Amino acid sequence: MFEMKEEYYLGVDAMDAEHIKLFEIAEKAFVLLNDQFIIDKFDYIVKIMEELRDYTVVHFSDEEAYMESIQYKKIFSHKIEHQEFIEKINQIDWDEVEKDQEKAILAILEFLNNWLVNHILYTDKLYV
Ligand SMILES: [Fe+2]
Structure with missing residues (x-):
């Protein structure tokens, strides 16, 4: 269900790799939703959301560093979306x-x- 599709690739390898990872985390939540054998999913949800938050913090700071390195003009509004x-x-x-x-x-x-x-299709695509 959640996977990188052709059109999501920005052509910036480091950012694409991190986006793939974000889709993988989302896929974990999807698999959890469909898992009939786990009755109480609470702890699993918490774990996935913690992983997602921790990883997005890393990804956003990498992405913002990249935007700064190319002196991207709309970095400020992009940062707000991240926040x-x-x-x-x-x-x-x-x-x-x-x-x-x-x-x-x-x-x-x-x-x-x-x-x-x-975000990837309309906001990230602007900086490439
Ligand atoms: Fe972004």
Whole structure:
């Protein structure tokens, strides 16, 4: 479900490799959603979201360093999009997740899918 498609490649190898990793983390959440054998998925969701947050922090700082290195003009608004993403993850209401895990994972996946695809296709593509 979550994978790098042809059109997501920016042609900047380091950034593409990191985007692949982000899709892999999203795919983990998708596999978790469909796993019928795990009854309580809460700890797994927390782990995946922690991995996602930690990795996006690394990826965003690498990407921002890259944009600076090429003196990209729209770096400021791009950074804001990155901050908003991190904030969104930090704002997850874990009580709500506990209450309805299925719904929570679906919401996370929907958010991730929209964000990854739109951000890479429309925001990241601008700096290449
Ligand atoms: Fe970006």
